[in-house]
Amino acid sequence: MRVAVIGLGKAGLPLAAVIADSGIEVVGVDLDPKKCEMVNSGRNPIPEEAGLDELIAKHGGTRLKATPKYEDAADCSAYIVIVPLLLDELKNPDFSILESAFRGVGRILKKGDIVVLETTVPPGTTETLVKEWLEEESGLELGEFYLAYSPERIMTGYSISRLREFPKVIGGVNEESGERAYDLYSKFIPNLHLVSNARTAEFIKVIEGCYRDVNIALANELFKIAEELGIDFYEAREKANHEYCHIHLPSTGVGGHCIPVYPWFLIREMEKREKFNHARLLRVSRELNDEMINYWAEKIVLECMKVDKPLSEVKICIRGITFRKGVKELYHSRNLALARLLVEKGLDVGVHDELFTQKEVEELGLRWREPGEADVVFDCFELKIFTG
Numbered sequence: 001m002r003v004a005v006i007g008l009g010k011a012g013l014p015l016a017a018v019i020a021d022s023g024i025e026v027v028g029v030d031l032d033p034k035k036c037e038m039v040n041s042g043r044n045p046i047p048e049e050a051g052l053d054e055l056i057a058k059h060g061g062t063r064l065k066a067t068p069k070y071e072d073a074a075d076c077s078a079y080i081v082i083v084p085l086l087l088d089e090l091k092n093p094d095f096s097i098l099e100s101a102f103r104g105v106g107r108i109l110k111k112g113d114i115v116v117l118e119t120t121v122p123p124g125t126t127e128t129l130v131k132e133w134l135e136e137e138s139g140l141e142l143g144e145f146y147l148a149y150s151p152e153r154i155m156t157g158y159s160i161s162r163l164r165e166f167p168k169v170i171g172g173v174n175e176e177s178g179e180r181a182y183d184l185y186s187k188f189i190p191n192l193h194l195v196s197n198a199r200t201a202e203f204i205k206v207i208e209g210c211y212r213d214v215n216i217a218l219a220n221e222l223f224k225i226a227e228e229l230g231i232d233f234y235e236a237r238e239k240a241n242h243e244y245c246h247i248h249l250p251s252t253g254v255g256g257h258c259i260p261v262y263p264w265f266l267i268r269e270m271e272k273r274e275k276f277n278h279a280r281l282l283r284v285s286r287e288l289n290d291e292m293i294n295y296w297a298e299k300i301v302l303e304c305m306k307v308d309k310p311l312s313e314v315k316i317c318i319r320g321i322t323f324r325k326g327v328k329e330l331y332h333s334r335n336l337a338l339a340r341l342l343v344e345k346g347l348d349v350g351v352h353d354e355l356f357t358q359k360e361v362e363e364l365g366l367r368w369r370e371p372g373e374a375d376v377v378f379d380c381f382e383l384k385i386f387t388g
């Protein structure tokens with residue numbers, strides 16, 4: 001059998017490599033021809049992913065063949081789709097990338113094939129939109145092909161170990177699809193759980209993100225209260241946490257492609273159904289986390305006011321602009337948003353990030369500054385303000 005993985009990004013490539021490493025032939029379809037070339041020559045385009053270098057060197061171009069053309073995957077019998085789903089400016093899911101990927105699969109779909117979606121989506125997406133796109137494009141009806149959903153639960157940097165150890169759930173749009181998808185995934189995922197249906201599997205992933213967002217909002221709120229009361233939050237947190245209490249870590253807010261996005265799937269769906277009160281906590285948590293940059297900006301300005309210079313001449317350095325430490329990714333980065341907010345306030349802000357070069361920072365429209373050349377340094381990951 002041959003399996004196609006559609007989308008060789010931070011989530012899709014580790015999955016494709018793990019499937020290939022289990023002995024199955026994989027065709028990776030990605031619109032980016034440069035990425036395909038790299039994979040086929042055994043070079044890993046995601047160097048921060050532990051263990052991926054070895055797998056790509058071993059299977060790239062042999063058991064794992066990458067291509068920008070869907071037609072090259074026409075002789076596969078299983079199609080796993082993992083391309084991004086972003087939010088539009090009104091925070092509604094923008095399905096355009098997913099639609100184009102499924103229409104691509106629909107054009108080469110054959111009787112008996114199985115299709116599995118892994119991208120995080122609003123519950124109900126697989127059984128409605130995805131089914132329609134595939135049926136329209138292939139001329140087949142569900143039953144002639146099988147359709148399921150299994151959320152990707154990796155974390156960039158730890159994806160290979162997560163795929164091999166972390167529990168993974170899978171659910172079909174009907175019973176037969178669920179069973180077939182379970183049999184397929186059992187060949188390369190050791191810790192696999194079949195759930196009632198695709199909608200439940202979709203919900204599981206979304207609520208995991210909601211749990212983190214709400215709990216991080218709580219941690220941020222408690223941090224602010226602790227500061228106000230003159231209490232060391234971290235000391236208190238360490239002693240407060242036990243089996244039944246897990247207070248998360250405070251931050252400049254929640255960034256990345258995942259956690260700030262998923263609550264909106266439920267918020268917008270409840271709004272559509274006019275159930276406004278069903279998603280109030282989710283909405284408030286989003287606001288609290290996004291507003292953390294205002295809290296930190298105020299603290300930084302107060303520190304700048306202690307420097308013996310006019311405020312606009314105080315040299316500030318924002319250290320760390322990625323959405324989390326160690327991952328070169330700026331999507332919804334609150335650290336980057338904080339730097340931009342301080343610039344908008346007319347302050348002399350430079351940034352420093354060990355994952356970026358000066359040129360890359362300048363291309364973002366920001367100034368590069370070494371921490372040693374600043375009067376006030378804010379470390380976005382340590383949440384510490386230093387004076388120079």
Ligand SMILES: NC(=O)c1ccc[n+]([C@@H]2O[C@H](COP(=O)([O-])OP(=O)(O)OC[C@H]3O[C@@H](n4cnc5c(N)ncnc54)[C@H](O)[C@@H]3O)[C@@H](O)[C@H]2O)c1
Pocket residue numbers: 006007008009010011012029030031032035082083084085086097100101104118119120121152153154155156257258
């Ligand atoms: N990265 C993570 O930590 C993570 C974790 C869990 C779940 N996910 C899920 O995975 C999804 C994808 O995330 P990612 O981090 O891999 O994104 P990414 O941006 O790293 O990669 C997406 C890849 O898809 C390719 N692509 C785009 N449109 C395509 C199309 N029509 N056909 C084929 N290829 C196409 C792009 O060229 C790119 O290589 C997310 O939306 C999320 O739902 C990601």
Ligand SMILES: CC(=O)N[C@@H]1[C@@H](OP(=O)(O)OP(=O)(O)OC[C@H]2O[C@@H](n3ccc(=O)[nH]c3=O)[C@H](O)[C@@H]2O)O[C@H](CO)[C@@H](O)[C@@H]1O
Pocket residue numbers: 120152153154155156208209212216248249250251252253254255256257258259323324
């Ligand atoms: C731990 C984990 O499995 N996570 C994954 C997550 O991965 P991720 O790459 O988005 O990273 P996270 O660590 O979750 O951080 C997100 C943002 O939250 C901030 N944060 C975090 C913890 C905290 O206590 N206080 C905070 O403020 C942090 O700074 C950053 O901005 O999403 C994936 C995609 O769905 C999921 O597989 C999965 O849930």
